[in-house]
Amino acid sequence: MKRAIKIIIGLLLIISFTIGLSIFFLSEDLPKGTQGPKAEELADKMLKALNKPAWDSIKVVSWSYPRGHDYVWDKENKSVKVKWDDYVVVINTDTETGEVYEAGNKVNDDDLFxxxxxxxxxxSFWLIAPFKxxxxxxxxxxxxxEGSDALLVQYTSGGVTPGDSYLWILDEEHKPKAWKFWTSLVPIGGMEFTWERxxxxxxxxxxxxxxxxIDIEISNLK
Structure with a gap:
């Protein structure tokens, strides 16, 4: 029995060491950028390419996110309905208050909320981060x-993990091709995902x- 425990502990130590090495070699340092009018101009060009005024004018949007998360976001009335499994959470996006339902019955559960x-x-950030x-x-x-201007955006407040940073890599029309991010929830700095379709x-x-x-696909968008 003791021998088995030692083997398990040894395997866990090897796995932890391997993960630590992966993080060390794969992580990138947060790049240093230059603030000022040029950065603001690049951000404006990006927002223009994506037509932010059109997004602002949309009153209600619904979509599905991987892992069975379904949303109906009433932007005009500052309300969103989040559904997964047997749960529905209705949130006032201004006050961050709301109601929780389980299998159609209202429940008091702060953790679920x-x-x-x-x-x-x-x-929603994976849906509309460029507009933010x-x-x-x-x-x-x-x-x-890589020889072109990219836009580094750092969040000092708001959301779940303030302090996160995102580097937007743009095409010739100033439309995002990909981003790299440095967040407290992901141990590998500079992880890259595309923005396409x-x-x-x-x-x-x-x-x-x-x-x-991993692949992240937004579906049922309307």
């Missing part, structure tokens, strides 16, 4: 990435597929 709120923050590069509490700077949603350009360490 917090889970729904975190799902919404994460899953000038949100309150953001800092923008220009980074030279763009669709026109009442004039607004929305990416519905992200290729990275």
């Amino acid at each position: 917090t889970t729904g709120l975190k799902y919404f923050y994460n899953d 590069v000038k949100d309150p509490g953001t800092i923008r700077s220009i980074v030279n990435y 763009w669709v026109n949603l009442h004039g607004a350009q929305i990416s519905t597929f992200h290729d990275g360490i």
